[in-house]
Amino acid sequence: MCPKFAFVRNGFRRRRLALTTGKNPVPEYKVEMGFQYIADKFGRAGLTAVDSQLVRPPRVGECPVQLEAVVENIHHFGETESGLASIEVRIIRVYFDDNILDQEKRHYVDTDKWKPLIMSFCEFYGVGAKLYPSKLAKVF
Secondary structure, X not given: OOHHHOEHHHHHHHHOOOOEEOOOOOXXXXXXXXXXXXXXXXXXXXXXXXXXXXXXXXXXXXXXXEEEEEEEEEEEOOOHHHOOEEEEEEEEEEEEOHHHEOOOOOOOXXXXXXXXXXXXXXXXXXXXXXXXXXXXXXXX
């Protein structure tokens, strides 16, 4: 799984998945919103499916941070039929692209090299330059 860890430079690929669903038939409320069924979302987005080691869903090869996780709990908001839920997972395996790791401390991510794509209130943002150092804690 990778969606929330996409690189800004690959963000355009996510746009290819807008208004698509893997659910067939497409639920009526999604039809009204303009969604269409796409069986091969990897192909649609131009991404590479990579076999996971511990879970069934594949990972996204182009993502610099990949997680394998199992669902621990689903917390529904309001009526279950609304489809709104918070999904609690337990991470069981993590993968990092070598290109985002600190060259001296190989088990740390170099935050100047990893620029994640962030979704805030249905809009996508990238991470800009560091504004100023934190006084809360030293970074390793």
